[in-house]
Amino acid sequence: MKTSNFILSIILLAFGTIAKAEKKDSIVDRNITVEREYKPLIQDAGKINTSPKMIEPSVEKTTPRYSDFNLPLNADFNIHTLPSAELQLEKRRISKGGFARLGLGNYLNTLADFAYPLIKKTDTRLDFSLNHLGTFGGKTHSTTNAALAFDKYFKTFNLYAGLNAGHEYFKYYGNSFNANGKAIDMDSVAAKHPSNPLFSENHREGLDPLPRLKRLNDLANDSTFQTFWRVNAYAGIRSLPLTEGVQYNAEIQYKSFSAHNGIKENHFRTLGQINMGYNDNRVGLDIELNNVTYSTKQADYLNFHDAYAVYSLNPYYKIETEDFNVRLGVRSSFTFAPRSTAVNPSLDVNAEWKAFPEYLSLYGGVTGEQAVNTQNKIFDENRFLSPDIRVKDTSTPLDFFAGLKLKPVYNLLFDAYVDYRAIDNQYFFVNKEYNFSLLNSSTIASEYATLYTNKFDVLYSKATHLKIGMRANYNIRRVVNVELKGAYNEWNVTSEQYAWNKPKWEANLNTDVFLTHDLSISANLFYEGERYAKLGTMAMRMRPKVDINLGASYSTNSWFTAFAKINNLINNPYEMYYGYQVQGLNALVGVAFSF
Secondary structure (H helix, E strand, O other): OHHHHHHHHHHHHHHHHHHHHHOOOOOOOOOOEOOOOOOOOOOOOOOOOOOOHHHOOOOOOOOOOOOOOOOOOOHHHHOOOOHHHHHHHHHHHHHHOOEEEEEEEHHHEEEEEEEEEEEEOOOEEEEEEEEEEEEOOOOOEEEEEEEEEEEEEOOOEEEEEEEEEEEEEEEOOOOEEOOOOOEEOHHHHHHHOOOOOEEEEOOOOOOOOOOOEEEHHHHHOOOOEEEEEEEEEEEEEEEOOOOOOOEEEEEEEEEEEEEOOOOEEEEEEEEEEEEEEEOOEEEEEEEEEEEEEEEOOOOOOOOOOOOEEEEEEEEEEEEEOOOEEEEEEEEEEEEEEOOEEEEEEEEEEEEEEEEEOOOEEEEEEEEEEEEOOOHHHHHHHOOOEOOOOOOOOEEEEEEEEEEEEEOOOOOEEEEEEEEEEEEEEEEEEEEEEEEEOOOOOOOOOHHHOEEEEEEEEEEEEEEEEEEEEEEEEEEEOOOEEEEEEEEEEEEEEOOOOOOOOOOOEEEEEEEEEEOOOOEEEEEEEEEEOOEEEEEOOEEEEEOOEEEEEEEEEEEOOOOEEEEEEEEOOOOOOOEEEOOEEOOOOEEEEEEEEEO
């Protein structure tokens, strides 16, 4: 009882602190969300789960494979493995333990996976995994990751820890452009101008906001290849899911990201979550602390931001019954930086009503977030960003969402939703711009007075984003699985002509069909409507992304599977970002083993 009173006192004190903060006129509504490598068992309700337990089909379901929007099928996704092969092997590796997969295709596309439990006991598990995905044609890109994951179970709690390291190597293979928006070869432009004129950056942010001057030869010979290193180490303790009374999770994490030609980021994250029963409901508190620092050994890359810390506090009260769930809370972030300190509260309210538990569920809420845009996160989104840029954090003071989940017939589930966001510091990727410097004594042709390189910069603007979408899943175990996802996006950007690189329409269709017990086929269709890229004052129309992929897998016995896949079947030369076309028609064949 003393423990419960103590926890409740802390939570009430947190509510009081935030209430006082909300009275200040200078406060900007924000909260914190940080990308997690590990998802705790004590789940933050956030937006309601799109597959409510009460209306889930009773058969065993495959893992949803909805592709992330705005992450199109570039070289990475063109050579992704066959889902049906993965699904079949997943069960076998549970019983046998080990798992290996190898694949090879045109454009020197390569695939390798290996996983093995070093310790496999009832209460102790230590798993090792290694994976590689690469293409070594003209659009070179290779990622390799190794990981250790440890779990030790006790009667009421679980100790966990992990370590993973990743290496990414790629080529800046995209086009550069002249002042008229025409694709050019920078070496040829430099050869035409032996005077080697000076160019100035269009704009620059960070510790050193003054534009840099670069010679034309330096721009032409700028790093062609890039290497990223990522390290993530974490450890924590958590209560087991069925623990009664107080439930908790405590975790510490360290992430390191470094670019060979760029800067290094160190990210320390501490997470604490606790909740307990109170009057047949639950009251809880989530606390998160992020510390981010930057450094570099290259004098030309002194454009990193100050070290800073963000502290997040989220007290809440949850009401859970058979027919409805309600979460009432507030979120606040406290940002501490050398030249600024801010307290940013927002609501954290959502609810779900199971109107007809087996058929229909309604949900909605009002919340907000502040995304900590670490380099580790942003360069995973766009690796072609200029390596000395640190994207500002994105604040969403208001996020309203509502939707319904419907199961009209057995094994068929629909989720339709609407989401409206008001966003501060929404970032958009644009080709990095250089202008002919007035310090030059020579002249240059007007078509080369401005150059747009194949590395990217960012622009910021206030924006609103309305998204109306639908998800659907139909599944009959070992027979067919169909997943469909589509959305309409309406952007209103305050200071820009368009929401650069953002599509209005997007859709993704995945199907797996088991023709026999051992033979399965799959199909994937990915679509994004037309987008616009920005070159100076020009809006460049980009063709829609349409990517069709077909595949098949065959299992000869309980430990061996062969698979094949044809990607970009219609050979569509669409661009991921302006100047970067994806691979054309390509194929991948491979084998997988369990042992």
